[in-house]
Amino acid sequence: MIVVGPILILLALLGAPLFAVIAASAMFGFSREGIDLQAIAIEFYSIAEMPILLAIPLFTFAGYLLSESGAPRRLVRLTGALLGWMPAGLAIVSLAACAFFTAFTGASGVTIIALGALLFPALQQAGYPEKFNLGLVTSAGSLGLLFAPSLPLILYGIVAEIPVEDLFLAGILPGFLMILLLSGYSVWKNRAVRVPLSDFSWKEVRSALREAMWEIPLPIVVLGGIYSGYFAISEAAAVTALYVLIVDVFILREISLRKLPDIMRESMVLVGGILVILGMSLASTNYMIDTGVPQKLLEYVSLMVTSELSFLLLLLLFLLVLGAILDIFSAIVLVVPLILPVAMQFGVDPVHLGIVFLATMQLGYITPPVGLNLFIASYRFDRPVVELYISTLPFFIFLLIAVAIITFWPGLSLALLG
């Protein structure tokens, strides 16, 4: 019996689909407790009892559509017109555009493919050092994860059972802190080059705005609708999906009807992958809570730490390791239900915990040896992955500083909540 746990962990490390590993552990737990194994189906079925889950397929589809359309190019042009006058203008433009785009595409690696492909050659041409460019584009691929309506924020809200709207507000300042630190590094690093992209020109701003006129209403409708209470999250997602579909397929005609099924399929493969893990972990989590795993965890943690501060430090270290091996979605559904009660015992606000959790998991995207963005960038830019380990390192360090600030300064996350 005792060998089952390690065997399952080994299978997970050897690349077994995580949902199958979680399902096996849940079924094993149920059978040990003498619970009928139908429970796994009953728990999975509760996916149909969470109305907010509707937001996940709809936002994901909208994000995939946007990345296949001309939106990335227009976004880069508009950001360039607005921010390009700064020193190291193009680098800052890249960070801002990637962050904005990732908020909508849900940090699935799409950003590197859609925006990196535009920005990397442009940065090269502008004379920035190649190592810097690779690091920048790779790290920026998961920037913006803390901005609404990113998928991980929604998923955390669902799992932690706290209002997603609160998380949307809480992510704003920490998200800006990350962009600010990376921008600062970019300016300092390129002090020798320090090329502004272009002079600021109202004419260019106007023309870029006109070109992006179909995308500009999106953030206004989505965020305005949610914060004003006019839309529920899932309604905002529905409006976004339909709007993007109509604009890109029927008005701008940048995506042909024939290509549409492929995009739908590709985005739903990701959604299916996330939801099947969520469904299975509903079963395993319930089992673990029933058998008192959070209490045992609390007792264990209490032996090591006593204050909120030392708890946060331990949490940060744990999440850094977790982020290096587990993807953000699995980490949320598996780990949050277990650490949330413990964190609350130590006086950590659940909203703050969410921001810390996601900010640290964001680092996981570029943590060697298996950070997802490292491999996507290696594939996309045809570089050995080791070169990416090295080029992302300075960015990693600055993001780590940002994560530490976010962790130990709860006010930064909670300020906008009032």
Added chain:
Amino acid sequence: MSRIESILSRLEKAGKIGEDAILVLILTTMILLAAGQIILRNFMDIGFIWADEMLRMLVLWLAVAGAVAASRNDKHINIDVLNRFLPERMALVVKVLVHLFTAIVCGSVAWHSLAFVQMSREFEDVLLGRIPAWILQAVLPVGFGLISWRYGVFTVKEVLRLFHKARPA
């Protein structure tokens, strides 16, 4: 052998087309229903009682259909730490184990979902007003059965490759 392979590949092709069609159908219905509901409620003051329930069902269906689609190319979310560093043959052996494990687990989930669906049928649960719940819940055994089948096929193919490599004819 080649006949089995040709049947398998034909099944695969049919499966792909059916799967894509179902995904497109569910997602399109979902978008239209979710958006349509907002428009009707806000501009015409009409609401459907069944729309919310139907949307939640569609999410479940989409989750399973998406999971089946993800199993087509073994695109499920996993941790891929050790495999990158294993020698080719060893990696293949590991794949056989891992895929066999997945096939068995999914088969077991399908089996127990079937029991769940049968129970719901006996109790005559009803959803969306008058549709028997078990018809909508049947997506669970069918979906996980299909995933199990896919991983079973992977396992067989990899075992064949393993023997092929051991004895180059």
